[in-house]
Amino acid sequence: MPSLPGFRDFYPADCAFRNALFSTWRATAQRYGFVEYDGPPLEELELYTKKSGEEIVGQLYHFVDKGERAVAMRSEMTPTLARMVAAAHRDYKKPIKWFSIPQVFRYERMQRGRLREHFQLNCDLIGEASLEADVELISLCIDTLRSFGLTDKDFVIRLSDRQFWVDFLKSKNIPEDQWYGVFQAIDKFDRQPREKTAELLGPLADEVFNILDHGAASERLDTVENGLKARGLGDYYKRDFTIVRGLAYYTGVVFEAFDRSGEFRAIAGGGRYDNLLKNLGGVDLPALGFGMGDVVLGEILKKKELLKPATASIQAYVVVPDETYRAEAAGILQKLRDAGIAADMPLSPTKIGKQFQSAEERGATHAVVVDAEIKNGTVAVKTLADRKQVAIALDQLIPTLKG
Amino acid sequence: MPSLPGFRDFYPADCAFRNALFSTWRATAQRYGFVEYDGPPLEELELYTKKSGEEIVGQLYHFVDKGERAVAMRSEMTPTLARMVAAAHRDYKKPIKWFSIPQVFRYERMQRGRLREHFQLNCDLIGEASLEADVELISLCIDTLRSFGLTDKDFVIRLSDRQFWVDFLKSKNIPEDQWYGVFQAIDKFDRQPREKTAELLGPLADEVFNILDHGAASERLDTVENGLKARGLGDYYKRDFTIVRGLAYYTGVVFEAFDRSGEFRAIAGGGRYDNLLKNLGGVDLPALGFGMGDVVLGEILKKKELLKPATASIQAYVVVPDETYRAEAAGILQKLRDAGIAADMPLSPTKIGKQFQSAEERGATHAVVVDAEIKNGTVAVKTLADRKQVAIALDQLIPTLKG
Known part of the structure; x- marks a missing residue:
């Protein structure tokens, strides 16, 4: 339909x-x-006929509502x-x-x-x-x-x-x-x-x-x-x-x-x-x-190609290579969003290569990899443009992504 | 009505x-x-009855359009x-x-x-x-x-x-x-x-x-x-x-x-x-x-007084004390707006006191007074908060207001 x-x-x-x-x-x-x-997008029909005469009715989406009022969707x-x-x-x-x-x-x-x-x-x-x-x-x-x-x-x-x-x-x-x-x-x-x-x-x-x-x-x-x-x-x-x-x-x-x-x-x-x-x-x-x-x-x-808004994108993608650390990854995702960073992560177990692919397709500039290193208080941050990856202490994650 | x-x-x-x-x-x-x-805010009626059954019709703004289609304003x-x-x-x-x-x-x-x-x-x-x-x-x-x-x-x-x-x-x-x-x-x-x-x-x-x-x-x-x-x-x-x-x-x-x-x-x-x-x-x-x-x-x-958007305001009000210089004032107004500054001026001859009053009511931070001094390439800029007024060369007006 x-x-x-x-x-x-x-x-x-x-x-x-x-x-x-x-x-x-x-x-x-x-x-x-x-x-x-x-x-309102709906008004009394009379509001339009008063201005433009009865002829306008032929161009209006008009009807009688359940309260017996003659109404019309606004035409101007x-x-x-x-x-x-x-x-x-x-x-x-x-x-x-x-x-x-x-x-x-x-x-x-x-x-x-x-x-x-x-x-x-x-x-x-x-x-x-x-x-x-x-x-x-x-x-x-x-x-x-x-x-x-x-x-x-x-x-x-x-x-x-x-x-x-x-x-x-x-x-x-x-x-x-x-x-x-x-x-x-x-x-x-x-x-x-x-x-x-x-x-x-x-x-x-x-x-x-x-x-x-x-x-x-x-x-x-x-x-x-x-x-x-x-x-x-x-x-x-x-x-x-x-x-x-x-x-x-x-x-x-x-x-x-x-x-x-x-x-x-x-x-x-x-x-x-x-x-x-x-x-x-x-x-x-x-x-x-x-x-x-x-x-x-x-x-x-x-x-004239004058208005070309960028398609909506995220800034960071949280990569979960090992489902063991999904809860930690979700906590980090929340921290990113709380800091005003548009971020996402896979909602079900996903191969790591496909996760990085999603990150790139979504326009993310950084991938934040949350794995066993989280036990030491660090995550890996990969800059997707040059594929450089560095280990970052958790308390430095937001400043790193915002800087 | x-x-x-x-x-x-x-x-x-x-x-x-x-x-x-x-x-x-x-x-x-x-x-x-x-x-x-x-x-669209208007859809075929059937789109709603298919989901919610015929009972929903009693709650809909629905009618038959000029093309004999049963239509309804979207209810969800x-x-x-x-x-x-x-x-x-x-x-x-x-x-x-x-x-x-x-x-x-x-x-x-x-x-x-x-x-x-x-x-x-x-x-x-x-x-x-x-x-x-x-x-x-x-x-x-x-x-x-x-x-x-x-x-x-x-x-x-x-x-x-x-x-x-x-x-x-x-x-x-x-x-x-x-x-x-x-x-x-x-x-x-x-x-x-x-x-x-x-x-x-x-x-x-x-x-x-x-x-x-x-x-x-x-x-x-x-x-x-x-x-x-x-x-x-x-x-x-x-x-x-x-x-x-x-x-x-x-x-x-x-x-x-x-x-x-x-x-x-x-x-x-x-x-x-x-x-x-x-x-x-x-x-x-x-x-x-x-x-x-x-x-x-x-x-x-x-x-809870949590969302209190500031009422729309302008930044600068162009004051025209002498109608002789209206054209010059209008030119300056245009330059302000071109520079991205929300600005306004009186559209008809107005007493100068009333102009300053308008400037304040509209939330302007600065009044730009355009008078005979414009012949020397300067305007007076008044900071409305402290009422200090200084003469500014025209080419410094935008930087002054933006700084």
């Missing part, structure tokens, strides 16, 4: 890779003064964040800088590389309206990728101004219920024939094309770009008005991170959503955030 | 506590040569482990020593302290039949608790022999379908009136009472106890035949860890289950394991 389609098993090597990725995420966010939070973190911030924002100084690494779930049609779960770094900055907050958040997104060894040759942040498009549509008196279609057409500008986009845009086509082809003025973007330059991150972004972030709730600068090769889907995306907390949680606080999944990033890091 | 009943939100302080607990779990398991794995890790080991055991040397920290879910009637989710350290040792493996696993359970600073004054492992009871029931020709009732009565021996237990045990009562009151011979337990003594862990267990571990699949030594005060529910429990992998995954490998939840352990550690 395999795992469910779209769900991953993490065998030790995969788990080590995932944990190394999480560690880098955590370390970078903490360097920016973000602190970690988490919420923002609704949980909004709920938690609404309940407790008074306890925290502003700006609130929080991050989380939830596993999120969506029932999607299976496609190449698409999974039904992934882990997602979520970084959100709440309670700060200034554009310096946008600069801070985008810098964190850039530095998160740089922390893995990726450079401006590897990725770029596509920077856009969602509010610019909203103002544009308002100035053309386009009714709000048609905005989504326009955003979709703009979003797909690079990926579908110009005629098709023109058809979708109708009378707006010429003006939109002009903006997409030649850019437009945005004071917001000027300020954010100057902020990034002040931080020495001027090579990490380009202005790109095709980035609109489909979701209805964005209200300002939006951005997505892409691999420069164009081979992969977006690595990360986010932006400002100043009205969302009010709509979801009833708390009127400006906010912005981004999400970065582990799947696309993981593929890129593997391709 | 709160979280679902029985589900926890982890605000930053709770999340820091949880992460510190996980870190200690990981470090101890790794010292014992265990490596981490993980599996062992079925996933059995599935993963069955699929890939040939790729791993025996014994396999694996651990995981899954979140698991059960729909239980709400009681004091009962949640519907918790995190659980699972340590399993697969492919080793010798009793030294039991010693190894129980030692890991003991050392996991010792790693938090708990001692033999705080907790004890209650050690029992499930196979002893199986042999006993067989010798009395008790049909297998009555075993569960007997195990239930033995398990509750300490918690219900003797007459009630006698009634449940019927003709077995006298002999069972004799064993529970005076103990019985078990070579298995003798060997395991000697093994624990050899490791210097003789003060951490007591033999206790009331421990039977209700689940049908245990086949040898079983154990539970309890707080000595008797105030809390079991901290951990496990034992040998040599037939389970064959029954679940079709792979005949001896195995044993234990689980330790984060809730009871967390309560004990809080009560």
Whole structure:
């Protein structure tokens, strides 16, 4: 019986890779003064429909629980964040800088590389309206990728101004219920024939094309770009008005991170959503955030051989050539572990050659041979790299292995 | 809208506590040569009913997904482990020593302290039949608790022999379908009136009472106890035949860890289950394991004030007394972070007194004041503990903060 389609098993090597990725995420966010939070992987269904409308239900793992509650496995973190911030924002100084690494779930049609779960770094900055907050958040997104060894040759942040498009549509008196279609057409500008986009845009086509082809003025973007330059991150972004972030709730600068090769889907995306907390949680606080999944990033890091965590290893292997001294060997094993040394020994009678083989396979640097000499208070310590063996008094064993 | 009943939100302080607990779990398991794995939080329902029978469905979060699959949120890790080991055991040397920290879910009637989710350290040792493996696993359970600073004054492992009871029931020709009732009565021996237990045990009562009151011979337990003594862990267990571990699949030594005060529910429990992998995954490998939840352990550690992770803090706060120099300040902030220093600055114009206050509240050791002096290539560095302030050349800033 395999795992469910779209769900991953993490065998030790995969788990080590995932944990190394999480560690880098955590370390970078903490360097920016973000602190970690988490919420439940199951929430009331209404939390998601309230944000995204009834359409979202088609993508959710949702059901009615034994208490007759309509519930859903979390498909994104923002609704949980909004709920938690609404309940407790008074306890925290502003700006609130929080991050989380939830596993999120969506029932999607299976496609190449698409999974039904992934882990997602979520970084959100709440309670700060200034554009310096946008600069801070985008810098964190850039530095998160740089922390893995990726450079401006590897990725770029596509920077856009969602509010610019909203103002544009308002100035053309386009009714709000048609905005989504326009955003979709703009979003797909690079990926579908110009005629098709023109058809979708109708009378707006010429003006939109002009903006997409030649850019437009945005004071917001000027300020954010100057902020990034002040931080020495001027090579990490380009202005790109095709980035609109489909979701209805964005209200300002939006951005997505892409691999420069164009081979992969977006690595990360986010932006400002100043009205969302009010709509979801009833708390009127400006906010912005981004999400970065582990799947696309993981593929890129593997391709570029940038994240190669060492497989877990032990430092010392206790060799038991003679079962007579198993109890003494076990006592020494315990002393090593008590001293913080990762150590192991055979759990049943094993030929000595196979024990040394295990020691090497497990990555041990030293073998500690416990035999009749233990009666004189000594053990033999063999350095596995050069196979040199010396007799060591028991009270010198820990210092020898730690030195 | 709160979280679902029985589900926890982890605000930053709770999340820091949880992460510190996980870190200690990981470090101890790794010292014992265990490596981490993980599996999906959603599995086919059949994976659980195959192990525990149809009765388990009443406790599961289960539903039919959009692909018409009967699925369940994982209620324990062992079925996933059995599935993963069955699929890939040939790729791993025996014994396999694996651990995981899954979140698991059960729909239980709400009681004091009962949640519907918790995190659980699972340590399993697969492919080793010798009793030294039991010693190894129980030692890991003991050392996991010792790693938090708990001692033999705080907790004890209650050690029992499930196979002893199986042999006993067989010798009395008790049909297998009555075993569960007997195990239930033995398990509750300490918690219900003797007459009630006698009634449940019927003709077995006298002999069972004799064993529970005076103990019985078990070579298995003798060997395991000697093994624990050899490791210097003789003060951490007591033999206790009331421990039977209700689940049908245990086949040898079983154990539970309890707080000595008797105030809390079991901290951990496990034992040998040599037939389970064959029954679940079709792979005949001896195995044993234990689980330790984060809730009871967390309560004990809080009560004893043993795990008090420092709240996340920054090291340096960049003070901007004059907005004229914000860009320069942002550049310096970036340099600090690039050097691995956790640092922050105000994201909008802020009174200087309030900036120093933020620096202190955030736990910064140093404030870096960026003002007109930046034109001469210097900043003021204030040590917040003694409020001493010195002018530092820019190229000496990182060494000063790191020294």
